[in-house]
Amino acid sequence: MGTGLEFVKGHGTQNDFVVLPDPDGVLDLTDTRVRALCDRSRGLGADGVLRAVRTGKVPDAPAGIDPDLWFMDYRNADGSIAEMCGNGVRVFARYLVDAGLAEPGELVVGTRAGERPVVAHADGSVTVHMGPATVFARSTATVGGTEFDGVAVDVGNPHLVCLTETAVERLDLSVPPGHDPVVFPHDVNVEFVNVLGEGSLRMRVHERGVGETRSCGTGTVAVTAAWLHLTGRDTGRAEVHVPGGQVTVVVGDRVSTLTGPAELVARGELDLAWWAAA
Numbered sequence: 001m002g003t004g005l006e007f008v009k010g011h012g013t014q015n016d017f018v019v020l021p022d023p024d025g026v027l028d029l030t031d032t033r034v035r036a037l038c039d040r041s042r043g044l045g046a047d048g049v050l051r052a053v054r055t056g057k058v059p060d061a062p063a064g065i066d067p068d069l070w071f072m073d074y075r076n077a078d079g080s081i082a083e084m085c086g087n088g089v090r091v092f093a094r095y096l097v098d099a100g101l102a103e104p105g106e107l108v109v110g111t112r113a114g115e116r117p118v119v120a121h122a123d124g125s126v127t128v129h130m131g132p133a134t135v136f137a138r139s140t141a142t143v144g145g146t147e148f149d150g151v152a153v154d155v156g157n158p159h160l161v162c163l164t165e166t167a168v169e170r171l172d173l174s175v176p177p178g179h180d181p182v183v184f185p186h187d188v189n190v191e192f193v194n195v196l197g198e199g200s201l202r203m204r205v206h207e208r209g210v211g212e213t214r215s216c217g218t219g220t221v222a223v224t225a226a227w228l229h230l231t232g233r234d235t236g237r238a239e240v241h242v243p244g245g246q247v248t249v250v251v252g253d254r255v256s257t258l259t260g261p262a263e264l265v266a267r268g269e270l271d272l273a274w275w276a277a278a
């Protein structure tokens with residue numbers, strides 16, 4: 001490698017990220033630089049940025065996370081910070097293993113939602129222990145003047161899940177769905193879901209801080225929890241089909257798991273002059 005800034009590009013079910021290795025926490029990752037990196041015309045293009053930094057070097061990391069753990073400092077494409085990213089953690093784990101920073105198998109990743117145990121499987125897929133998925137309210141979303149009933153779910157970050165009979169392919173998600181700011185004071189990720197059969201869900205998502213994406217890992221956990229809740233159950237399993245692929249979600253009493261693919265597609269260097277000007 002030369003003198004530029006190292007990056008890795010990866011995706012999980014086509015939710016794509018730029019990984020920036022920064023073990024000592026010295027990168028000045030401003031929201032302007034995140035926006036430039038994620039821009040698909042003037043940057044590398046991505047839904048978000050994952051800075052790989054030791055937890056002890058992150059001043060705003062939640063208390064109680066082992067300072068030696070690798071911390072996923074997640075940023076949305078608009079530069080905003082989010083608590084958690086389910087597809088991002090899978091890509092992050094693959095990056096750590098690929099870079100020799102973690103052994104394949106079981107590892108733990110620090111996130112703003114807390115520690116997340118992960119299993120990096122030999123076939124390239126990754127299982128993430130996502131913590132609890134908590135249904136906390138009923139609310140509504142509006143798309144093109146039509147109101148959809150929804151269930152509010154906390155998966156470390158906020159989600160509004162709308163199960164609907166309208167084919168999700170028909171919805172216009174080019175603009176953010178309307179939502180109730182009293183229920184979601186910090187904005188929200190909104191999912192629309194068709195039930196295909198027992199344990200089989202189809203989802204589209206409009207992500208806070210990004211726009212429509214081809215997948216959202218925390219969203220797949222939220223839609224499974226909401227579907228179970230609306231069918232009178234607290235625990236269960238679903239295959240969730242998203243535009244970018246398919247993942248498996250198991251919602252348990254205290255913890256949910258998300259299993260799906262994670263692929264690294266490129267590694268290279270950012271031009272230092274571009275970075276300085278960004």
Ligand SMILES: N[C@@H](CCC[C@H](N)C(=O)O)C(=O)O
Nearest residue numbers: 082085086087157216217218
């Ligand atoms: N794509 C992610 C979620 C990323 C964060 C989200 N946009 C938010 O602001 O909460 C996932 O895979 O979970």
